[in-house]
Amino acid sequence: MDHETSEHLRILAVRRVREDKEAPSEVMQSLGLCRTTIYRWLRAYDRGGFQALRSSKAAGPKPKLTEKQKQQVRTWIVGRDPRQYGFVFGLWTRTIVAALLEKKFGVRLGLTAVGRLLASLKITPQKPLRRAYERDPQAVEQWVQTDYPKLRRRAK
Numbered sequence: 001m002d003h004e005t006s007e008h009l010r011i012l013a014v015r016r017v018r019e020d021k022e023a024p025s026e027v028m029q030s031l032g033l034c035r036t037t038i039y040r041w042l043r044a045y046d047r048g049g050f051q052a053l054r055s056s057k058a059a060g061p062k063p064k065l066t067e068k069q070k071q072q073v074r075t076w077i078v079g080r081d082p083r084q085y086g087f088v089f090g091l092w093t094r095t096i097v098a099a100l101l102e103k104k105f106g107v108r109l110g111l112t113a114v115g116r117l118l119a120s121l122k123i124t125p126q127k128p129l130r131r132a133y134e135r136d137p138q139a140v141e142q143w144v145q146t147d148y149p150k151l152r153r154r155a156k
Helices: 003-018 024-031 035-053 067-077 094-105 111-120 137-155
Strands: none
Touching: 003 024, 003 035, 024 035, 067 094, 067 111, 094 111
């Protein structure tokens, strides 16, 4: 039974007992409920009204990092190099971020959780530039300005 149907059933049962003055045993029988169930619903209604009978979303696990800590992680990463924090590799990886979180906050996160954290902070993986180390910017500029146009004219 889905949450909405369960909520409707709780409200219906309590209304019949509290507003229509039906006996709880009659409502139990007609709706196929257990004795403890109807009385638990009635207690909830007595404490908090119909609002106490409403379905609520499951809370889920408590986040391991606070918002302030998440923003701190962002300041560590953006514009900084992992080597500044004692790591030997110069590019940020999820593994390095996880190690930094454990070192600074004592919090262990899996690689998937670190990826989600970085995505929530709008930090996305960057593709490295694919350029030759030997590249000569002046030679490239000369080729674009003079050599390439000559080749293009000859090709026509």
